[in-house]
Amino acid sequence: MSTLVLAEHDNARLNPATLRAISAASALGAPIHILVAGEGCDAVAAEAASISGVEKVLVANGAALAHGLAEPLGELIVSVAEPYRHIAAAATSFGKNVLPRVAALLGVMQVSDISAVVSDTIFERPIYAGGAIQKVEATGEKIVLTVRAPAFEMAATGEATAPIETVAFTPSSPARTRFVGKERAAGKGPDLASARIVVSGGRALGSAENFEALLTPLAETLGAAIGASRAAVDAGYAPNDWQVGQTGKVVQPDLYIAIGISGAIQHLAGMKNARVIVAIDKDPDAAIFGVADYGLVADIFEAVPELTKALS
Amino acid sequence: MKILVPVKRVLDANVAVRVKPDGSGVDLANLKMSMNPFDEIALEEAVRLKEAGVASDVVAVSIGPAQAQDTLRSALAMGADTAILVLTDQPVEPLAVARLLAVLVEREAPDLVIMGKQAIDDDSNQTAQMLSALVGWPQATFASKVEVSEAVVTVTREVDGGLETLELDLPAVISADLRLNTPRYASLPNVMKAKKKPLEQIEASELGIDLTPLLKILETRAPEARKPGSTVESVADLVERLKTEARVI
Ligand SMILES: Cc1cc2nc3c(=O)[nH]c(=O)nc-3n(C[C@H](O)[C@H](O)[C@H](O)COP(=O)(O)OP(=O)(O)OC[C@H]3O[C@@H](n4cnc5c(N)ncnc54)[C@H](O)[C@@H]3O)c2cc1C
Numbered sequence: 001m002s003t004l005v006l007a008e009h010d011n012a013r014l015n016p017a018t019l020r021a022i023s024a025a026s027a028l029g030a031p032i033h034i035l036v037a038g039e040g041c042d043a044v045a046a047e048a049a050s051i052s053g054v055e056k057v058l059v060a061n062g063a064a065l066a067h068g069l070a071e072p073l074g075e076l077i078v079s080v081a082e083p084y085r086h087i088a089a090a091a092t093s094f095g096k097n098v099l100p101r102v103a104a105l106l107g108v109m110q111v112s113d114i115s116a117v118v119s120d121t122i123f124e125r126p127i128y129a130g131g132a133i134q135k136v137e138a139t140g141e142k143i144v145l146t147v148r149a150p151a152f153e154m155a156a157t158g159e160a161t162a163p164i165e166t167v168a169f170t171p172s173s174p175a176r177t178r179f180v181g182k183e184r185a186a187g188k189g190p191d192l193a194s195a196r197i198v199v200s201g202g203r204a205l206g207s208a209e210n211f212e213a214l215l216t217p218l219a220e221t222l223g224a225a226i227g228a229s230r231a232a233v234d235a236g237y238a239p240n241d242w243q244v245g246q247t248g249k250v251v252q253p254d255l256y257i258a259i260g261i262s263g264a265i266q267h268l269a270g271m272k273n274a275r276v277i278v279a280i281d282k283d284p285d286a287a288i289f290g291v292a293d294y295g296l297v298a299d300i301f302e303a304v305p306e307l308t309k310a311l312s
Numbered sequence: 313m314k315i316l317v318p319v320k321r322v323l324d325a326n327v328a329v330r331v332k333p334d335g336s337g338v339d340l341a342n343l344k345m346s347m348n349p350f351d352e353i354a355l356e357e358a359v360r361l362k363e364a365g366v367a368s369d370v371v372a373v374s375i376g377p378a379q380a381q382d383t384l385r386s387a388l389a390m391g392a393d394t395a396i397l398v399l400t401d402q403p404v405e406p407l408a409v410a411r412l413l414a415v416l417v418e419r420e421a422p423d424l425v426i427m428g429k430q431a432i433d434d435d436s437n438q439t440a441q442m443l444s445a446l447v448g449w450p451q452a453t454f455a456s457k458v459e460v461s462e463a464v465v466t467v468t469r470e471v472d473g474g475l476e477t478l479e480l481d482l483p484a485v486i487s488a489d490l491r492l493n494t495p496r497y498a499s500l501p502n503v504m505k506a507k508k509k510p511l512e513q514i515e516a517s518e519l520g521i522d523l524t525p526l527l528k529i530l531e532t533r534a535p536e537a538r539k540p541g542s543t544v545e546s547v548a549d550l551v552e553r554l555k556t557e558a559r560v561i
């Protein structure tokens with residue numbers, strides 16, 4: 001039996017997290033089909049067809065699917081689920097929103113946020129904000145998975161040309177959930193979830209102005225994405241989708257620079273698998289130093305401008 | 313309008329988890345347990361809707377062992393009117409929780425279910441979505457703003473890339489994100505009053521749902537520790553080490 005991966009996109013481009021979900025799916029050892037559901041999303045389907053390892057692309061086009069709402073998507077996936085053993089998506093806010101519905105409608109459990117594929121039925125996943133790793137075996141006939149994207153490589157694109165098949169879809173009932181709008185966070189620079197370098201600021205920044213004045217030049221110098229602790233987001237220094245942690249984004253960059261972040265377990269949950277971690281904090285006992293490869297005990301208002309200067 | 317708020321008893325967010333040496337799970341013996349922080353936020357939202365005159369009844373529900381009574385008493389002290397404890401000593405997976413909640417939704421006929429987006433122990437982030445699918449009600453997860461007017465609820469959601477706004481017909485299921493509100497501390501008089509509020513107990517077996525887990529937990533282990541790092545003396549030292557030792561810049 002094959003594996004179905006739900007593509008995430010904005011009707012124009014595929015989200016790179018989907019390429020990582022495809023890698024996880026490859027480890028299951030079965031042929032992979034990818035479902036592209038949206039409105040006017042043919043460009044995405046073509047992009048999906050070029051992912052190596054994808055055997056077939058299913059495309060569903062329609063107004064009900066335009067905004068990625070969970071209810072029609074869940075219904076669509078269930079309607080095509082029959083030939084698949086595994087159904088997977090990246091554990092992004094999109095994937096987390098949709099797949100538990102599919103699991104519930106199929107009467108199976110979802111294995112959330114898998115960080116490793118041990119076999120086609122056994123997976124590892126972090127629990128307790130990464131404080132423990134659980135190895136679980138799914139016993140249902142169908143297996144629904146969300147994939148902790150940063151834990152997997154991106155599947156290659158470009159060479160392949162999988163066939164594209166159209167799937168018809170009409171929701172069974174009129175929509176009782178309506179899309180009103182989306183407000184995009186003003187994002188400059190690379191995407192936080194996939195950036196090679198992340199510069200993250202905490203409560204110590206003290207204001208939105210300081211956050212911008214200290215972190216933006218450093219991030220620009222390094223070509224880095226900017227992240228934040230919950231305290232910084234709650235205080236309004238940074239937009240919500242910059243939050244790194246148990247309940248924010250999980251990142252796994254080559255370099256993570258934590259600036260004035262104490263290192264609460266909920267924050268560590270989102271970044272402790274970075275290849276190299278740098279921490280700058282004035283408190284030598286801050287928990288962040290426990291995971292840092294390089295710790296600098298210093299006042300950020302002096303050290304960060306100095307660092308930016310040294311790197312430019 | 314009636315609001316149902318499922319609340320889960322979990323290991324307190326400030327307690328460090330310890331994995332049992334034999335790999336059988338996480339050691340919870342004698343540790344502080346609290347209401348899942350996201351559920352406190354969900355409950356706070358429901359209580360505020362009541363205080364604003366939008367809701368008339370707030371019912372808190374927990375599924376778990378007898379000790380979950382404490383969690384429900386906290387919910388009553390925060391402002392829930394009544395509480396229901398669905399008793400079980402066996403582990404219940406999100407699908408079973410959602411199925412049990414679906415039975416209660418039928419029985420209690422709420423107009424709105426507000427719950428946490430994830431429980432901080434299992435971090436599954438599934439139950440609200442499952443409940444919505446099972447009962448066929450509209451869903452809005454990861455809510456950071458909720459506005460109820462007549463038969464519609466408008467919800468702002470925290471999603472990757474920004475904020476999304478949805479309009480749902482009631483009845484509906486909402487899951488709360490961190491920034492929806494800041495939950496109150498229950499005052500001492502309210503804690504006292506909560507002791508007299510109704511708390512119904514039902515055996516899970518009476519609700520006719522099969523609780524047999526579908527996932528087998530083979531092992532629970534501690535995450536790999538990072539190699540100990542080192543302290544650098546200056547910014548210049550840091551830059552040097554990043555360039556020559558770590559080679560990341
Ligand atoms: C259910 C739940 C979920 C959560 N989810 C998340 C999450 O996803 N992500 C997250 O980040 N948090 C999360 N948290 C919050 C987390 O517990 C911490 O409260 C938060 O991470 C603290 O942010 P901080 O490190 O910026 O602030 P603080 O803990 O206040 O740390 C600030 C640090 O800055 C240092 N400092 C201050 N001034 C200076 C200066 N001038 N120079 C140098 N250093 C200075 C201090 O020494 C301190 O170490 C969650 C909490 C709960 C209960």
Ligand SMILES: Cc1cc2nc3c(=O)[nH]c(=O)nc-3n(C[C@H](O)[C@H](O)[C@H](O)COP(=O)(O)OP(=O)(O)OC[C@H]3O[C@@H](n4cnc5c(N)ncnc54)[C@H](O)[C@@H]3O)c2cc1C
Nearest residue numbers: 318319375403404406427428430431434435436437438439
């Ligand atoms: C006595 C007991 C022992 C257990 N032992 C284990 C174990 O050893 N290993 C293990 O993996 N699991 C165990 N579980 C199950 C596990 O703790 C979770 O309840 C289950 O996996 C649900 O995952 P979640 O809470 O992360 O769901 P999520 O989908 O993250 O929860 C989201 C929301 O659903 C609601 N919700 C979830 N559960 C409940 C509940 N019980 N009551 C009311 N509302 C709820 C809350 O509003 C919550 O915020 C046990 C459960 C019990 C009762």
